[in-house]
Amino acid sequence: MARHGGRFVPPSVPRRAALVLPLAAQAPDPVAAVMARLAAVREVRASFVEDKDLPELDRPLTSRGLLSWRAPDRLEKRTLEPAPELFLVEGDTLTLERPERGIRETLSLDTAPEIRPLVEALRATLAGDLATLRRYHEVTFSGTPQRWRLLLVPLSVRARAAVQRIVLEGEEGFMSTVETQGSDGRSRLVATRLP
């Protein structure tokens, strides 16, 4: 289970833990603190560099582009090179556009149970929505609210077959790296905040 609040509740004394828990909930919980900071950011833009490592390839594929987040639910990933692509999640709708290939697809997240956890891993984190995040992932926190790390493991077996874990890192209210480990290989996205 999640180890958040571990610093205040030593695992060796469960009985005392039960007594202390109401107090602990009032104490500054670092996950809650991070989530509160993320939730406070209504809009943010960043550039990104993503490296994908696939087992069938002998070197990583690199792509660059822009990210933008607008609360409560709009996340856009616009790849500029090597091939332009728009990946947009807003509400329940996911849109994927690849103008060079003439591809434009929309799909409803409700109908894609294997995609939803991957979308919510990023979106619920950016929104500071811990409840939604925990609906789809087992969440493990480490670090401090100033420099944090979240380890997400999908709860659904089907989603876990494709993606085994996602590691998010950030400073204060900004998420700066996303690392995904899947059966398809590994990918690492590094974001740099734009003014």
Add this chain to the structure above:
Amino acid sequence: MKRVAALLLVLAALAGAFALAMRVVEVRADIADFLPEPATPEAAFLLQELRSGAATTLLLAGIEGAPAADLARISRSVARAMVESGAFSLVANGSAVVGDEEAAVLFAHRYALSPAATPEAFAEPALRGALEGVLDGLRSSAAPLVRRFAFADPTGAFLAMLRAWAGEARVATENGVWMVDGRALLVAQTRASGLDTESQAQAVATIRQAYDAAAPPPGTRLLVSGPGVFAAEAAATVRADVALVSKLSLVLVGAFLLWRYRSPMMLAVVALPLSVGTLAALLVVGAVFGHVHAAAIGFGITMLGVCDDYPLLLVTNRAPGESPRETARRIWPTLRLAAAAAVAGLTPMLASGFPGLAQLGLFAATGLVGAALATRFLLPPLLPPEGLFVRPLPERLAHLLLRLPARRGPVLVLLAGVAVALALAGGPRMERDLAALSPVPEPVRALDEQLRGQVGAPDVRVVLALRAPDAEGALRAAEATAARLMASGTVAAIDHPARFLPSVATQRIRIAALPDAATVAQRLEAARNGLPFRAAAFQPFLDGIEDARRLPPLTPADLGALPTLAARLSPLLRQEGQGWRALLLPSGIRDMDALRAAAAAVPGLLLVDFKAETGALLDQGIKEALKWGGVGALLVLVLLGAGRGLTGGLRIALSLAGALLLTFAILAALGERIGVFHLTAALLLAGVGMDYALFMSRSGEESTEDAARALGSVISCMVTTLLTFGLLALCATPVLHATGLTVTVGVASAFLLACALAPRRAGTR
């Protein structure tokens, strides 16, 4: 008073029996019933398609009036419930259709099934392009999807096959389901045949329940179209029309009878023989055919106006001091002759070979006999012995009508003139569009057309059909024919079963054309040069080619495990008796004559042009109806001759023929296209006209008083008939409109001619 009570009691019993009979007897609305026995293979094929073809099991549904996301949710929910109901062999709403198991089988057979699996696709330049495409896909956010197939199928044989399957739908997808102009679309095929009205209605009910269960937000609408809906709508329209007309005509006829006979009892008197006749007709037709056609009922209901005549004749013809029994006995020979001649005119329809027409004939004949017998035997004991009061006709009118025989010359000249004019105008125009005969209301048909257009399943106009002793033969023939017709350049595209399941021969040829693994490996190695793929990355691709060589070809026998492929194939390929039938659907026909010529060059290939073929069938149907009408006319002549002698018979026949002539001339002048319903109505009209002529000319020696009474009774008959049929002419349902108009026009003509051609009386000169 006791007699009134008895009369009402009998009527109530009849009404109860009628309601019961309507529950027991099955009502149908299949227009194919009104087509004759086919004479050519094209016509036979057409009839079979109309009765039980794939199109008859197709149901289309649209959901509209809510935001797209809601519509998509409802569409998915409805589709799921429909699949679970097990009543449909195909449910499609645009969401992913191929299940995992089926996809695995199809993937394994991709090189045999896919048109993209050509030797060129395995040449080095094509492989290089394919690898670059894979790399591009891996860079994208859809990488997990690309990775699923790309390393086993870099040439895209599998995806090209799925795309080709989806290609013919051409429907835009939004939120994962088909959506056109704010309307989510679903297509389904019922397992039950299109003829099975009950199951069709059940299937429609299943869709409506699934829709309600999906909790649609307020303002959302569900539209459903298909034969099941058609049957229900047709029955509802006919019922609504009949209900409205019967209420209105009840009021009007009631008012007239009250004025003429000053007794509300007259309504009950008139109703009795009608009720007996209709009930008998319904039961007899139901028992003989196992069901009653909606149009036959509509027609039968219109008989109400005609059978009115018998009780009116009985009551009005009563001489002073005569009891109703005596009147009944006195007029029975005339009444019997009238009914027998009318039945004689209708019975040939029984042998006509159209199930629908035979039903009409039997319905009308049974009804007439029932009504005549009721008038003779059931009604008189229920009437007061002193008879009913009859208001005399206005004297001027009676005088004028009774003097008409003196104007016989001009009337005959007029008839001859009309006959010449009609002949010069090329005769009445015939209806050649089957849709115009359909009892399905226009808005329902319009919706069907719209939904079909949106789903991309436009009404098929031309079908090419071929037969072979086995499935393989049919598939091979379909492939060869399609290739030949495409090469002829007469059509833009041809849909055929081998597009989905190629013949075993073609599958073998495709597999044999695959280069061997060593060659592919060598080319792949070259194509990989400079790309970041590892050496072993495409091992699944190389293994797949070798696996494909070992797999036995897919045949229709394997379809049980392949529901999507089966659903695609079933409208185009089916077992028929000892052999197999394949259908080819050309689209974008550039030159119909050239296509005909190209099709004629293929032995055994049947080209069916639905529109033209239906027109030809209807023409044949009308010819048949005319032929049997002619036979009926001969029978009537013989009967009349036996009853009235040669001169009397001819006189009556002339007045009948004149009435029919005038009717068709007036219909033509009104711009009506003559269909099967007009002709059957004309038969009925002949029966009514004969009543008038027979009663107006019972004998030349009657007193003027008798003649006036006869005239009065015939006028009563005519007015009630006009009041009922005049209203029917205003109905939208083709069968009711045609019948109403024909009989209205005809009855007026028949009455005037009956007066004019009646034997001259001494003193009226």
